[in-house]
Amino acid sequence: MNVYVKSTIPLAEDAALEKNPVSAEIEFCNVTKMYGAVAAVKDVSLKVRRGEFLTILGPSGSGKTTALMLLAGFVAPSKGDILISGKSVAAVPSYHRDQGIVFQNYALFPHLTVRRNLEFPLEMRGMKTANRAARVERMLERVHLNDFGERMPSQLSGGQQQRVALARALIADAPILLLDEPLGALDRNLREQMQGEIKALHKEFGKTTICVTHDQEEALTLSDRIIVMRGGRIEQTDAPEALYDRPTTRFVANFLGEANLLEGSDFKLECEAAQPSATVAMIRPERICIVAPAAPKRADGGQRQSVIGTVDDMIYAGPLRKYHVRVGSSILTVREHVASGQQIFKPGDQVRLEWLRSDVRFVAD
Ligand SMILES: Nc1ncnc2c1ncn2[C@@H]1O[C@H](COP(=O)(O)OP(=O)(O)OP(=O)(O)O)[C@@H](O)[C@H]1O
Numbered sequence: 001m002n003v004y005v006k007s008t009i010p011l012a013e014d015a016a017l018e019k020n021p022v023s024a025e026i027e028f029c030n031v032t033k034m035y036g037a038v039a040a041v042k043d044v045s046l047k048v049r050r051g052e053f054l055t056i057l058g059p060s061g062s063g064k065t066t067a068l069m070l071l072a073g074f075v076a077p078s079k080g081d082i083l084i085s086g087k088s089v090a091a092v093p094s095y096h097r098d099q100g101i102v103f104q105n106y107a108l109f110p111h112l113t114v115r116r117n118l119e120f121p122l123e124m125r126g127m128k129t130a131n132r133a134a135r136v137e138r139m140l141e142r143v144h145l146n147d148f149g150e151r152m153p154s155q156l157s158g159g160q161q162q163r164v165a166l167a168r169a170l171i172a173d174a175p176i177l178l179l180d181e182p183l184g185a186l187d188r189n190l191r192e193q194m195q196g197e198i199k200a201l202h203k204e205f206g207k208t209t210i211c212v213t214h215d216q217e218e219a220l221t222l223s224d225r226i227i228v229m230r231g232g233r234i235e236q237t238d239a240p241e242a243l244y245d246r247p248t249t250r251f252v253a254n255f256l257g258e259a260n261l262l263e264g265s266d267f268k269l270e271c272e273a274a275q276p277s278a279t280v281a282m283i284r285p286e287r288i289c290i291v292a293p294a295a296p297k298r299a300d301g302g303q304r305q306s307v308i309g310t311v312d313d314m315i316y317a318g319p320l321r322k323y324h325v326r327v328g329s330s331i332l333t334v335r336e337h338v339a340s341g342q343q344i345f346k347p348g349d350q351v352r353l354e355w356l357r358s359d360v361r362f363v364a365d
């Protein structure tokens with residue numbers, strides 16, 4: 001069943017474009033990509049739902065860009081197959097795959113104005129000249145660049161170039177949008193603003209979107225689901241909250257956010273269930289409370305474990321305060337939101353750390 005475009009850009013001008021489904025389903029079936037002896041992508045199987053926003057997260061060299069380029073058709077799998085809406089695209093060259101792409105460096109045509117950059121994908125699809133202009137104007141308006149149509153890309157700021165790249169990827173209404181580190185070149189504030197913008201565009205246009213990033217915050221903010229890659233393989237796939245709250249491996253626990261791995265025998269860990277073999281206990285820094293040793297205990301029916309430690313250092317980071325606390329030979333990280341009336345501890349202070357037993361997780365070693 002095709003779902004037809006319901007964006008603010010009416011497609012009545014062009015019958016060919018009107019037939020485009022708004023989004024498509026993507027499937028990787030045991031895909032491997034070898035470069036000589038190196039497997040850049042290793043036996044990856046994955047289904048991306050129609051209209052889903054999926055982020056590929058992972059350290060440098062883990063195969064993120066290769067996975068995206070396999071889908072875009074710029075590289076061919078050594079093994080396995082990729083299906084789009086149920087059909088193999090093995091024999092479909094990249095220029096015939098119906099996808100909008102934002103490359104890491106934006107790859108705007110430097111010799112064309114903003115307006116011409118946006119017109120290009122429409123021209124490639126054979127849209128009539130008379131129909132292109134109105135569509136370009138509407139898209140310029142959508143990304144707040146109405147007054148920039150006649151500028152060259154070199155005359156734009158990073159954020160403005162990024163908007164043009166997004167607009168160019170969306171303008172032809174391709175059912176799939178691929179983003180490779182789309183916000184990598186922007187400063188923190190602009191990145192946050194553009195995250196909001198990408199989210200809004202995704203909601204409005206409903207494209208199946210695959211975004212590659214190594215920025216965990218960006219992945220958590222934008223995605224319906226995240227896949228974490230490691231050495232060409234998928235380590236874990238989950239919704240952002242599940243991935244952060246229930247990482248299955250030590251690698252994911254450490255890669256996504258900060259993790260206290262309770263490995264030593266400095267104190268006996270109290271848990272709700274028996275610890276499975278070959279696992280490490282883990283607790284997130286914000287799940288630990290820091291109080292004075294003599295502070296009254298909470299009446300919570302014995303659901304908490306508490307340990308005594310000594311503050312090693314305290315780092316103030318605006319809305320957050322981070323402590324490193326020595327407990328025996330281990331250092332635990334504690335993160336708390338700054339609030340008025342809160343007791344502030346200094347290095348050398350004795351403290352009591354408390355956490356709910358139900359907040360302890362076990363991750364594969
Ligand atoms: N054209 C190529 N020839 C040989 N090896 C390659 C090629 N492209 C990628 N590789 C290798 O494949 C692996 C995965 O590379 P890829 O570019 O997919 O990583 P990435 O996760 O996107 O990393 P980054 O975050 O640094 O962009 C790396 O070991 C890389 O060296």
Ligand SMILES: [Mg+2]
Nearest residue numbers: 064065066212
């Ligand atoms: Mg890359």
